[in-house]
Amino acid sequence: MGMWSSLRGRFSLWVGKIFGRRSVKIGIYGPPNVGKTTLANRIIRDWAGEDVGVVSDIPHETRRVKRRKDVKINVDRSSIKLDIVDTPGLATKIDFRDFLSYGLEEEEAKKRAKEAAEGVIESIRWLDDLDGVLLVMDATEDPYTQVNITVIGNMEARRLPMLIVSNKIDLPTASPVKIIEAFPQHTVVPISALKGNNMDTLYDGIYEHFR
Amino acid sequence: MAYTNISGEKMVRVDMISEDLLASMTSAEKIRMILDGVIEGKILVLERGLMPEEEAKLIEATMVEISPEFVGIEIESYPAKERRSLMDRLFGRTKSQARLTVIGSPNQLKTIKKDRGLITALISEV
Numbered sequence: 001m002g003m004w005s006s007l008r009g010r011f012s013l014w015v016g017k018i019f020g021r022r023s024v025k026i027g028i029y030g031p032p033n034v035g036k037t038t039l040a041n042r043i044i045r046d047w048a049g050e051d052v053g054v055v056s057d058i059p060h061e062t063r064r065v066k067r068r069k070d071v072k073i074n075v076d077r078s079s080i081k082l083d084i085v086d087t088p089g090l091a092t093k094i095d096f097r098d099f100l101s102y103g104l105e106e107e108e109a110k111k112r113a114k115e116a117a118e119g120v121i122e123s124i125r126w127l128d129d130l131d132g133v134l135l136v137m138d139a140t141e142d143p144y145t146q147v148n149i150t151v152i153g154n155m156e157a158r159r160l161p162m163l164i165v166s167n168k169i170d171l172p173t174a175s176p177v178k179i180i181e182a183f184p185q186h187t188v189v190p191i192s193a194l195k196g197n198n199m200d201t202l203y204d205g206i207y208e209h210f211r
Numbered sequence: 212m213a214y215t216n217i218s219g220e221k222m223v224r225v226d227m228i229s230e231d232l233l234a235s236m237t238s239a240e241k242i243r244m245i246l247d248g249v250i251e252g253k254i255l256v257l258e259r260g261l262m263p264e265e266e267a268k269l270i271e272a273t274m275v276e277i278s279p280e281f282v283g284i285e286i287e288s289y290p291a292k293e294r295r296s297l298m299d300r301l302f303g304r305t306k307s308q309a310r311l312t313v314i315g316s317p318n319q320l321k322t323i324k325k326d327r328g329l330i331t332a333l334i335s336e337v
Binding site for chain 2: 091092153183
C-alpha cells in the first residue's frame with residue numbers, strides 16, 4: 001500500500017507540475033494541543049485572510065478534518081498552491097475523565113471522547129491522500145512521543161515529503177534543539193504560530209519541500 | 212483480568228513475543244492479539260515491533276474500541292532504524308526497521324522518560 005500510494009502521489013504531483021494547476025495537499029499532523037489549528041489559521045490568515053478552525057486549551061478541540069483549498073503562498077518570485085488539511089490530534093489513548101478537569105459535564109466529556117476517537121481514525125485515513133505533511137511538535141515537550149514516531153515512520157515508509165514544525169518557541173521553556181537532535185534526518189523549522197515568529201522561514205521550507 | 216500468585220498477591224503478566232512469531236502473523240492478527248492482550252491486562256513486549264503502517268492501523272483499531280471502560284493503549288518504541296543495502300542505495304529505496312516495542316493499558320504502563328536509546332517505564336497491577 002505504501003509503495004503504491006507513494007507512486008500515485010508522485011505521479012499526481014508530477015502531472016500537476018507539468019500543467020501547473022494542481023494544489024499540493026499538505027496535512028498538518030501531531031498530538032493534541034501542539035498548535036496544529038493555530039498554525040493552519042496562521043497560514044490561511046496570512047495568505048487567504050480567514051481562519052479554518054477554533055482553538056482552545058481543551059485537548060481534542062479539532063475533531064473533524066478541515067480542508068482549505070487553493071491557498072497560494074508567494075516565496076520570492078515563485079509561488080506554491082496548497083490545500084491545507086488541518087487534522088484532529090493523534091493519540092493512542094482517550095479517557096473521557098481527562099476532560100472533566102476542564103469543567104465539562106460527564107455526558108459532554110463522553111461525547112467529546114467518542115468524537116475525538118473518530119477524529120483520530122479520520123486523521124490516519126487521510127495519510128493515504130496527502131502529498132506531504134507538516135508534523136507539528138510542541139517545543140516545550142519531550143519530542144519522543146509515539147505519535148511523532150508513528151507519523152515520521154509512516155511518512156518515511158510512504159516516501160512522502162515532511163517538514164517538522166517546532167511550535168511554541170515564544171514560551172520560555174521551549175527547546176527546539178531537542179527536536180532537532182531527536183530527528184536529525186529531517187528538517188526542523190522553529191516557529192511560534194501564535195505570535196507569527198519565523199513564519200517566513202517556514203514558508204521558504206514549505207516551498208522547498210513540497211513544490 | 213487480574214493475575215495472582217499462590218499467596219494471592221496481584222501480579223502483572225508480561226508476554227514477550229519473538230520476532231519469529233510476529234513474522235508468522237498477518238497485520239490483522241498482530242493487531243487483534245495486541246488489543247486482546249491489553250484488554251486482558253497483559254503487558255506485551257514485541258522483540259521487533261510493528262512496521263509504521265501497522266502502528267497506524269493499530270491506533271485506528273484502538274480508536275474503534277474506545278469507550279468509558281477501554282481508554283486505549285500505551286505504546287512505546289524507539290524511532291525506526293533505516294536499513295539500506297547496496298541495492299537499496301542504487302535504487303534510492305529506504306527500508307524502515309521496526310524496533311523493540313512495549314504495549315499495555317495506560318492504567319498499568321506509565322512512561323517516565325524516553326529518548327533515542329532508553330525507555331523508562333513503570334508497570335503496575337490492574
